[in-house]
Amino acid sequence: MIFSALNAFFLFSCVASALSANTPVYVNVRVEGDTSTLYDGNVLTKGHVVHPISGDNHHCDGTNNRAHPIPVPVATAALDDAAMTGNFTWNGPTQSFARTWTPSLDDYFMTQIASVPASPTSLQNWFLYLNYHPAQVGGCQLKVNEGDKVLWAFGPSAPIALHLDGPKEVVVKSWNMFHVTDGLNGHPIAGASVEGNRTDGNGDVWLKFSDIGMKSIKAENYGSIRSNALQVNVISELSMSDPEDQTALQ
Incomplete structure (x- = not known):
């Protein structure tokens, strides 16, 4: 009886696993x-x-x-x-x-x-x-x-796929650094274009946005697959979420 019960439990577990897979x-x-x-x-x-x-x-x-x-x-x-x-x-x-x-x-x-x-x-x-x-x-x-x-x-082949990373929220008209890498191994990509600016030897590029709102940016480089879209929220200084920061600006 114990053996049969164990078999039944094992069978039930296998069926449950198959159904949930x-x-x-x-x-x-x-x-x-x-x-x-x-x-x-x-x-x-x-x-x-x-x-x-x-x-x-x-x-x-x-x-x-x-x-x-x-x-x-x-x-x-x-x-x-x-x-x-x-x-x-x-x-x-x-x-x-x-x-x-x-x-x-x-x-x-x-x-x-x-x-x-x-x-x-x-x-x-x-x-x-x-x-x-x-x-x-x-x-x-x-x-x-x-x-x-x-x-x-x-x-034309299976080229590297770029990955773009950086801050998700920035202050309008301020400089912020973004980073482009090979998505597979994290190696920095030099010369990639982000918003018309090229990355340096470390894969870094500095950007600033002239108006507020959500921006969707990508990295591109000849012979590579363009990157993921990075959504960046550009805010005014007075829109900063920390009340202490807002007080400091007054």
């Missing part, structure tokens, strides 16, 4: 096209049947190519959810050089996102990154977790 998670999905950011937002996602514009619908839940034994949230499913919320399409049907679905890999070959098609003749393709790490498997096999950063980027 594909629990929806929030991830950030960013799509960087050839000339601009096509999408950047948080989506709630889990593994599911995805819907490319070609109509070549397939399961996309981590069990693809036996990558995971049970369904889990994955990168291409997150893109599919982003496409629905952002009103764009992916995997365009006009590409004749490759099937959208690759049976041998049990996964998709990304041929188009929004209005930007891949072009093998010019070696321009879509690349997938997870938390700045280049993906080593297809997007229907790449598991994502709560808070992950999913990046689809267009380019």
